[in-house]
Amino acid sequence: MDPDGQAKLCCISQDRVPLQEFGHAKSLSKFVEIRQAFIDDQQHTNCSACWQRESVNTNWESRRSIYQYDDFHHNLNSAEDFQLEHLDLRWSNTCNLNCVYCSPIFSSRWAELQGRKQSFRILPTVTDSDLASLKILQMAGGEPLLIKENLDVLERLYKINPDVSIEVTTNLTMINNNRIYDSLKQFDNVTWIVSFESTGQRFEYIRNGAKWDEFYNNLNKLAMDFIDIQVNMVYFPLSSLDITNAIQVALEFTSPDNVFLVGQSGGHGFDKLSCSALQYIKQHNLDQLTQLPDILQIRLQDQIASATTQQTETLLPLYDKFDQLINQNHRLIFSELYE
Numbered sequence: 001m002d003p004d005g006q007a008k009l010c011c012i013s014q015d016r017v018p019l020q021e022f023g024h025a026k027s028l029s030k031f032v033e034i035r036q037a038f039i040d041d042q043q044h045t046n047c048s049a050c051w052q053r054e055s056v057n058t059n060w061e062s063r064r065s066i067y068q069y070d071d072f073h074h075n076l077n078s079a080e081d082f083q084l085e086h087l088d089l090r091w092s093n094t095c096n097l098n099c100v101y102c103s104p105i106f107s108s109r110w111a112e113l114q115g116r117k118q119s120f121r122i123l124p125t126v127t128d129s130d131l132a133s134l135k136i137l138q139m140a141g142g143e144p145l146l147i148k149e150n151l152d153v154l155e156r157l158y159k160i161n162p163d164v165s166i167e168v169t170t171n172l173t174m175i176n177n178n179r180i181y182d183s184l185k186q187f188d189n190v191t192w193i194v195s196f197e198s199t200g201q202r203f204e205y206i207r208n209g210a211k212w213d214e215f216y217n218n219l220n221k222l223a224m225d226f227i228d229i230q231v232n233m234v235y236f237p238l239s240s241l242d243i244t245n246a247i248q249v250a251l252e253f254t255s256p257d258n259v260f261l262v263g264q265s266g267g268h269g270f271d272k273l274s275c276s277a278l279q280y281i282k283q284h285n286l287d288q289l290t291q292l293p294d295i296l297q298i299r300l301q302d303q304i305a306s307a308t309t310q311q312t313e314t315l316l317p318l319y320d321k322f323d324q325l326i327n328q329n330h331r332l333i334f335s336e337l338y339e
Contacts, residue, residue, distance in 0.1 A: 003093040003142060004105055009034060011088060012063050015046045022130050026082030035079035060302065072135065084130050088138040091150070095143040097171050097209040100322055101234060101268045106142060109209060113325050126153060131160050140169040145180045154183045162187060169193040169232070172218045173210050185225060192226055194219070197233035198242040199249060205333050206238055208326050219253050229254040235303040236264035237273055237316065238334055240281045244288040247296060256293035261303050267318040270307035274314045277337050278307060314338050 001007050007019035009031060017030050025031055037044035043051045050064035067086075075081035095107040104111035137157065141147055145168075157164060166187055172194045175181045184190050196203060196215065203212045222229060231250040235243055243261070250259045263269075270278055282304050289297045314337050319330040331338055 001087075001089055001091075002105070003090050009046065010063055010067065012049050013046050014048060021125055022084055022087070023127075025084065026080065032079045035082075039076050039079055057302070069135075084133050085135045086138075087126075087130070087134055087136070088140065089126075089150075089153070090140050090142060090144075092147045093142045094146045095141060095171075096146060096174060097143070097207055098326075099171075099207050100205070100238065100319065101236065101264055108142065128156060128160055131157050131164075134161060134164050136165045136167065138167045138169065143171055143174060144168055145170055145174045145178050147180075151180050151183060154180065154187075158183070158186050163189065165189040165191070167191045167193055169195065171195055171207060171210065172222065173215060175218050175221060189228075190226055191228040191230060192222060193230045193232055194222070194250075195232050195234075196250075197235070197239040197246050199245045200242075201333055202238065202242050203246075205328060205330060216249070219249075223253045230258040230260065233259065233261050234264050235261045235300075236268045237270060237281075237337055238268075238319070238330070240270075240307075241284055241334070241336055243300070244285065244291060247292060247300075251293075256295050259296060259299075261299045263303055263306060267316075271309045272311065272314065272316050273309050273337060274311050275309055277314050277339075278309045280336060280339075282307065 001019065002016070005018055005020075006016040007025065007028075008016045015030055015034070017028055019025060019028070034044050034046050037046075047064060050062035053060050053062045054065070072085055073081075073083040090106075093104065093106050093108050093111070095102075095109055098107050098110040098113050102110055104114060104116055131153070134157070137153075139147075139150055144150055164187070166184065166189060168184065168190065170192065172192075196207065198206050200212050203215070204210060207215075231254060233239065233243060233246060233250075239246070247259055270281075273281075285300060285304050289300060292300065316330070316337070323329055323331075
């Protein structure tokens, strides 16, 4: 569920459908159609991102391959047979940051920054029956530690289904004196997915509204309170020259297997850089590779290989506009992109 009330079968699905009640998911024609395609061993266009990724490199993990849990309910004879076992819940766009690559749909602060006063909040009924069948609950947003509906869900879930696996995707800036954070301590199976990809001043630009020292202290606190920590990093022009430093920080708190790199496209892609700037980035990253564990060398090499451009000059108009909104100058902070 996205904050605008649209539902989809996973976070990168192509097809989105308005959904007011979770109980309707099993009968929505689009969702039944997609399930039937899997039963028929057909590649539905809804899942094109995964099929494309797997076709390019059979060693690359796709969202589809990650979601193939053996113990989940499967009935390969009926697309109508459905049980809610994995729920990715994003009630609201409430967030305290306006990360450079985000948008008003997923950040209330982004909306305020643009003077749009745009707020999304969905309130579908999550019944006790829904919660009882869950095997995985993912909480995102917005910032899930600021979305008050999560507290009600967690309190009921602890009574009904305390063994559920919970995944929290967070910017990790609001964990002190936080009731949702404290409620999560009751559960035995909580995985934290922390989002960051740079350090110091570059971190504070990319994740505008956050302070690096406070974030680092929160990482220390999280590691004392919880065992399972993952890190998701966005590899894009503004993070590319500091990504290995961020990885080294992440490795202070989790294993190499739990650090993931994802690319970014649109106005945030490497195709906006000059050929010379991209070549400099690639060489810099290749020089840093030997400092990383093998699996992270492979993951970073995949990102390096996928970055291409044909530009003779670096043009990043999205960040020029962002500078005006936050009164900063990315050309000074990320000067290598222009030299």
